[in-house]
Amino acid sequence: MSLTPETAERLSAEALVRAALEAYPAACLTCSFQAEDVVVLHMARQHRPDLPVLFLDTGYHFPETYAYRDRLAAAWNLNLINLTPPLSVAEQEARFGQLYRTDPDRCCRLRKVEPLVAGLEPYDLWLTGLRREQSPTRAGLKKLETHTLPSGKRIAKLSPLADWDWKTVWAYLEVHEIPHLPLYDQGYRSIGCAPCTSLPTDPTNPRSGRWGGRKLECGIHTFDREG
Ligand code: SF4
Numbered sequence: 001m002s003l004t005p006e007t008a009e010r011l012s013a014e015a016l017v018r019a020a021l022e023a024y025p026a027a028c029l030t031c032s033f034q035a036e037d038v039v040v041l042h043m044a045r046q047h048r049p050d051l052p053v054l055f056l057d058t059g060y061h062f063p064e065t066y067a068y069r070d071r072l073a074a075a076w077n078l079n080l081i082n083l084t085p086p087l088s089v090a091e092q093e094a095r096f097g098q099l100y101r102t103d104p105d106r107c108c109r110l111r112k113v114e115p116l117v118a119g120l121e122p123y124d125l126w127l128t129g130l131r132r133e134q135s136p137t138r139a140g141l142k143k144l145e146t147h148t149l150p151s152g153k154r155i156a157k158l159s160p161l162a163d164w165d166w167k168t169v170w171a172y173l174e175v176h177e178i179p180h181l182p183l184y185d186q187g188y189r190s191i192g193c194a195p196c197t198s199l200p201t202d203p204t205n206p207r208s209g210r211w212g213g214r215k216l217e218c219g220i221h222t223f224d225r226e227g
Pocket of ligand 1: 058060099100103104105107108109111112192193194195196
């Protein structure tokens with residue numbers, strides 16, 4: 001079946017994940033192991049247990065994130081693919097210093113965006129846990145969008161939780177008895193690399209604890225997007 005952006009907006013998250021996996025055989029999920037990604041992963045696994053789960057392994061994640069990733073990967077027998085940059089953290093810091101302090105855009109490009117766009121090449125559908133409520137930069141998010149990779153390849157990007165609020169995400173985890181990343185218990189609401197993540201400074205903006213307020217996006221969700 002074909003799936004249009006208009007149809008996608010009308011479907012529930014569960015129905016949309018199912019329809020998309022039927023429409024696109026080569027699907028993957030990007031997963032930072034935050035609550036939203038785990039919800040989408042749980043839904044997708046019902047239909048495709050071997051779905052490739054792409055984790056952007058920047059080398060800068062919290063120890064708790066790595067431990068939770070490994071625990072869930074073992075418990076759910078995940079087809080986990082760790083996307084790593086060409087340079088290790090030690091090599092990058094020896095060559096350029098702590099880019100997350102001096103030039104976070106470049107750091108994100110080297111450790112997130114470039115590994116991601118290369119990692120997405122084999123797929124025609126990219127599942128995400130993005131939500132409109134997460135940030136002003138995501139308020140216009142559509143459930144089904146098309147992105148163009150630097151190679152020119154076009155890929156469908158699906159955000160089935162686009163219209164969910166935080167309470168609904170958390171309730172899904174509880175109803176399905178899915179363990180959460182323990183950092184949430186410390187008050188974190190948006191969790192990325194440790195040097196660039198702090199507790200939110202603005203309760204109305206969960207991503208206000210990212211990059212010390214210097215930026216809101218790392219670039220993996222803002223490269224070439226068509227409606
Ligand atoms: S979030 Fe911070 S540490 Fe992670 S890749 Fe971006 S700048 Fe570097």
